[in-house]
Amino acid sequence: MGEKIVFENGKWIVPNNPIILFAEGDGIGPEISLSARAVVDAAVKAAYNGSRMIEWSMILIGEKARAESGSGIPKESMEKLMQHKVLLKGPLTTEVGGGGRSLNVTIRMALDLYANIRPVKYIKGIESPIKNPESVDMVIFRENTDDIYKGIEWKSDSPEAKEIRSFLLDKFGVVVSEDSGIGIKPISKAKTVRIAKAALNYAINNSRRSVTIMHKGNIMKYTEGAFREWAYEVARSEQYRMHTVLESELADGAVPKGKILVNDRIADNMMQQIITKPDMYDVILAPNLNGDYISDEAGALIGNIGVLGSANVGDAGGMFEASHGSVPKYAGKNIANPMGMIKAAELLLTFMGWNEAAELIKGAVEKAVIEKKVTSDIARYTGSKPLGTKEFTAELIRSIDGSA
Numbered sequence: 001m002g003e004k005i006v007f008e009n010g011k012w013i014v015p016n017n018p019i020i021l022f023a024e025g026d027g028i029g030p031e032i033s034l035s036a037r038a039v040v041d042a043a044v045k046a047a048y049n050g051s052r053m054i055e056w057s058m059i060l061i062g063e064k065a066r067a068e069s070g071s072g073i074p075k076e077s078m079e080k081l082m083q084h085k086v087l088l089k090g091p092l093t094t095e096v097g098g099g100g101r102s103l104n105v106t107i108r109m110a111l112d113l114y115a116n117i118r119p120v121k122y123i124k125g126i127e128s129p130i131k132n133p134e135s136v137d138m139v140i141f142r143e144n145t146d147d148i149y150k151g152i153e154w155k156s157d158s159p160e161a162k163e164i165r166s167f168l169l170d171k172f173g174v175v176v177s178e179d180s181g182i183g184i185k186p187i188s189k190a191k192t193v194r195i196a197k198a199a200l201n202y203a204i205n206n207s208r209r210s211v212t213i214m215h216k217g218n219i220m221k222y223t224e225g226a227f228r229e230w231a232y233e234v235a236r237s238e239q240y241r242m243h244t245v246l247e248s249e250l251a252d253g254a255v256p257k258g259k260i261l262v263n264d265r266i267a268d269n270m271m272q273q274i275i276t277k278p279d280m281y282d283v284i285l286a287p288n289l290n291g292d293y294i295s296d297e298a299g300a301l302i303g304n305i306g307v308l309g310s311a312n313v314g315d316a317g318g319m320f321e322a323s324h325g326s327v328p329k330y331a332g333k334n335i336a337n338p339m340g341m342i343k344a345a346e347l348l349l350t351f352m353g354w355n356e357a358a359e360l361i362k363g364a365v366e367k368a369v370i371e372k373k374v375t376s377d378i379a380r381y382t383g384s385k386p387l388g389t390k391e392f393t394a395e396l397i398r399s400i401d402g403s404a
Contacts, residue, residue, distance in 0.1 A: 025090020142291020
């Protein structure tokens with residue numbers, strides 16, 4: 001029988017037989033999530049020779065859950081989430097312009113998974129649209145629970161939107177046209193402080209060069225501008241001052257040895273700079289919406305967003321998923337690239353402290369790309385014969401078994 005992972009002061013206490021929740025997801029989700037689970041099991045077995053083992057516990061989330069129960073997250077699934085708090089999840093379909101709230105957002109809010117962490121590093125052998133993709137090595141910290149993703153909005157013709165427009169006009173003299181939908185963009189100091197601490201702690205613990213605060217504070221002064229100011233307050237605080245130097249404090253542009261440079265960039269400027277000067281960026285700290293934009297753009301720099309995984313973590317839980325969507329048109333065809341889910345599973349193992357197993361997965365993926373043993377989305381650029389989802393999975397497991 002498996003045991004629960006316990007969290008104490010933000011630290012993971014992981015037994016040798018942890019219970020990890022598993023949700024297949026929608027579209028290509030079942031194929032790529034089962035692939036990731038098989039690769040993880042192989043890596044754990046190879047690394048620890050039976051002394052450690054994951055106890056997977058399936059939960060139903062997404063379209064299948066909605067078809068069977070009328071809810072995208074049935075009561076039983078939510079109860080398991082709240083009990084075990086660690087989930088490896090396939091991609092879920094979110095309706096555009098209608099429907100309910102994103103299930104991903106619902107899970108993040110329920111478990112208070114405030115940090116979306118996405119490492120973006122070039123994998124040799126993948127074709128990139130930029131000249132020097134090897135210079136791309138960024139880790140994006142996106143605040144996950146604030147900003148417009150809270151979903152506080154009303155349709156233009158709703159009674160609520162009409163009432164808010166009237167309130168703004170009567171109370172503050174603010175005119176909003178009658179055909180306008182209304183959304184609210186909250187950004188709080190407490191949530192900014194904790195994501196800033198997470199980014200700085202990561203930079204310190206992993207000997208990173210810099211932390212760049214991404215914002216549109218020149219326009220949204222009291223939301224994203226405040227995010228910038230509050231993040232700087234954290235960097236200047238007694239807890240971090242011995243580790244940080246602000247860009248404004250540099251006399252000749254040289255960062256003192258052992259210090260982490262903390263600077264900020266306006267979002268639209270930064271969106272083009274990570275293309276023209278990717279080596280300038282290391283750890284990126286962003287509010288929710290900006291973090292979403294910059295994560296996908298950074299993924300394009302290395303040639304394929306499908307190879308990226310992401311971690312959604314808080315002080316007492318974590319959800320790990322691929323960085324892409326459910327792509328239903330490819331479902332069931334054995335052509336989907338499971339690498340994003342596999343990299344998400346690698347992140348899960350890293351957070352568990354099972355680094356030996358994580359390294360086996362990392363090595364197997366890199367070896368497969370170099371040897372051009374890849375799925376069709378990558379193979380079409382390399383001129384190699386593509387592997388199916390199942391065949392690529394089997395190739396990684398053979399590589400892991402051979403490396404053990």
